[in-house]
Amino acid sequence: MNEDGADTPQREVKSAWEIMLPEESATEDLGRFLAGLLVPGDIVALSGGLGGGKTTLARALIRELVGDPDLDVPSPTFTLIQPYEAADGRAIVHADLYRLRSPDELVELGFDEMAETAITLVEWPERLGPRDAPMLTVDLSLRAEFGDGARFARIDGSGGMAARLKRARALRILLVRSGWDEATRINMQGDASSRAYERLVKPDGKSAVLMKADGTSAVLMISPARADGPPVRNGKPYSAIVKLAESVHAFVGMDRGLRALGFSAPRIYGEDLAEGLLILEDLGSEPVVDANGPRPERYAEAVRLLAKLHATALPGVLPVADGVDHVLPPYDLEALVFETELLPDWYCPAIRGAELPHAARSEFVALWAEVLDSIKPPRPTWTLRDYHSPNLIWLPEREGLERIGVIDFQDAVLGHPAYDVASLLQDARVDATAEFELRLLGLYVRERRAREPDFDMQAFARAYAVLAAQRATKILGIFARLDRRDGKPGYLAHLPRIEGYLTRNLAHPALTRLRLWHQEHLPDLVP
Numbered sequence: 001m002n003e004d005g006a007d008t009p010q011r012e013v014k015s016a017w018e019i020m021l022p023e024e025s026a027t028e029d030l031g032r033f034l035a036g037l038l039v040p041g042d043i044v045a046l047s048g049g050l051g052g053g054k055t056t057l058a059r060a061l062i063r064e065l066v067g068d069p070d071l072d073v074p075s076p077t078f079t080l081i082q083p084y085e086a087a088d089g090r091a092i093v094h095a096d097l098y099r100l101r102s103p104d105e106l107v108e109l110g111f112d113e114m115a116e117t118a119i120t121l122v123e124w125p126e127r128l129g130p131r132d133a134p135m136l137t138v139d140l141s142l143r144a145e146f147g148d149g150a151r152f153a154r155i156d157g158s159g160g161m162a163a164r165l166k167r168a169r170a171l172r173i174l175l176v177r178s179g180w181d182e183a184t185r186i187n188m189q190g191d192a193s194s195r196a197y198e199r200l201v202k203p204d205g206k207s208a209v210l211m212k213a214d215g216t217s218a219v220l221m222i223s224p225a226r227a228d229g230p231p232v233r234n235g236k237p238y239s240a241i242v243k244l245a246e247s248v249h250a251f252v253g254m255d256r257g258l259r260a261l262g263f264s265a266p267r268i269y270g271e272d273l274a275e276g277l278l279i280l281e282d283l284g285s286e287p288v289v290d291a292n293g294p295r296p297e298r299y300a301e302a303v304r305l306l307a308k309l310h311a312t313a314l315p316g317v318l319p320v321a322d323g324v325d326h327v328l329p330p331y332d333l334e335a336l337v338f339e340t341e342l343l344p345d346w347y348c349p350a351i352r353g354a355e356l357p358h359a360a361r362s363e364f365v366a367l368w369a370e371v372l373d374s375i376k377p378p379r380p381t382w383t384l385r386d387y388h389s390p391n392l393i394w395l396p397e398r399e400g401l402e403r404i405g406v407i408d409f410q411d412a413v414l415g416h417p418a419y420d421v422a423s424l425l426q427d428a429r430v431d432a433t434a435e436f437e438l439r440l441l442g443l444y445v446r447e448r449r450a451r452e453p454d455f456d457m458q459a460f461a462r463a464y465a466v467l468a469a470q471r472a473t474k475i476l477g478i479f480a481r482l483d484r485r486d487g488k489p490g491y492l493a494h495l496p497r498i499e500g501y502l503t504r505n506l507a508h509p510a511l512t513r514l515r516l517w518h519q520e521h522l523p524d525l526v527p
Contacts, residue, residue, distance in 0.1 A: 342477020
């Protein structure tokens with residue numbers, strides 16, 4: 001379908017989205033596309049004269065939601081209301097109010113109760129009466145002068161729908177401009193963040209679960225600018241204190257920086273920075289682990305990648321677009337200490353059922369501040385922060401370090417090189433023995449010394465123990481918070497592994513006082 005502004009994105013965006021649909025298949029395409037922005041509670045108001053295409057669009061939209069391209073979707077002209085169930089269990093209601101004599105009849109039909117928790121499509125919506133629900137209005141009219149079956153669509157949103165429609169319009173323009181408008185969109189499992197991901201598969205591409213980086217698929221990243229949360233300390237929100245990326249600019253800057261060094265970060269096929277939309281190279285899904293844990297040869301390459309990165313003098317400012325740069329924030333003492341406080345704030349009460357006395361909590365924070373302040377790196381490096389198995393992809397068709405595909409680095413900071421090594425070797429989701437960890441630490445040290453003969457192994461080992469303990473402490477708090485606050489209990493399965501890491505790290509002499517604190521206040525955690 002042809003959309004207004006697709007080829008001239010510099011034009012002022014109108015409040016409504018106007019589209020010429022040259023044939024019936026374009027109307028169906030629009031219906032399938034609009035299905036992607038709907039959630040339960042939404043109303044889609046379909047207007048237009050007889051033969052304008054309302055039922056055609058509704059049929060395509062319902063089939064997309066249900067996941068059945070051949071589903072029989074009759075017009076509900078005589079039944080008034082026809083319910084369906086989406087592939088993910090969401091309720092769908094298709095209503096045709098042409099025969100409705102008054103809005104009072106909707107009460108008798110139970111329309112309001114159904115619409116409250118369903119995606120509701122309404123033909124002849126002028127008979128619906130005023131509604132407070134998010135509403136997507138689609139007005140369709142025939143345009144015979146442009147050919148048989150040609151229609152003109154005017155789309156608008158209200159009640160909270162406008163922002164979603166604006167992003168959907170920007171996405172459609174981006175897909176067309178980048179050549180991915182005919183691709184099938186498949187939801188991908190996201191991470192613990194607010195970002196969303198979809199796999200785009202071209203008509204000639206593959207549909208297998210294990211995708212290959214062959215150019216027939218791409219990854220759509222939807223990462224709108226982060227809204228500041230409430231201030232939690234010194235007038236700053238949590239995200240600002242711990243240095244989380246506020247927009248997709250951080251990802252783009254880091255992506256280009258990593259690729260400039262010869263690493264396999266995904267190519268960017270298309271971008272809309274204002275709306276937080278990126279179309280990325282699909283690096284596939286072959287992991288660096290298997291059912292038995294880490295694949296040694298793959299982890300070895302991941303370690304070598306870090307050694308090369310950390311031995312390189314790296315800039316703290318990265319170009320993003322014309323006149324726009326991304327400045328990597330420092331992973332400073334404030335951020336590192338604040339993250340450790342997630343353990344007393346979330347893990348202790350939620351998992352251990354322990355509310356720490358004020359004095360104990362204050363001592364905990366002071367001990368962490370003291371030990372973290374003692375491990376400043378001689379030269380800060382790019383700290384990717386989530387350099388672990390879920391974000392590493394094996395690319396066997398490439399050579400050397402390029403076989404390690406790297407994703408999810410938008411929260412990178414300038415910090416100590418030991419942090420990412422600990423992130424990899426003490427993976428929250430993968431069991432690895434202490435012997436395996438020590439062997440790969442030895443590999444990292446040899447690789448660093450080969451590039452920097454004066455590399456200080458003792459200082460690095462001390463920093464590794466401290467930052468590995470800090471990371472384990474933080475993750476225990478985050479996973480408890482994901483369960484208690486966000487309703488994601490699946491993360492609790494990893495707690496025993498992380499508790500084991502913390503116990504292992506606290507055995508280092510640099511952390512003796514923190515180990516004694518744990519033995520006094522959390523004896524079941526650190527015996």
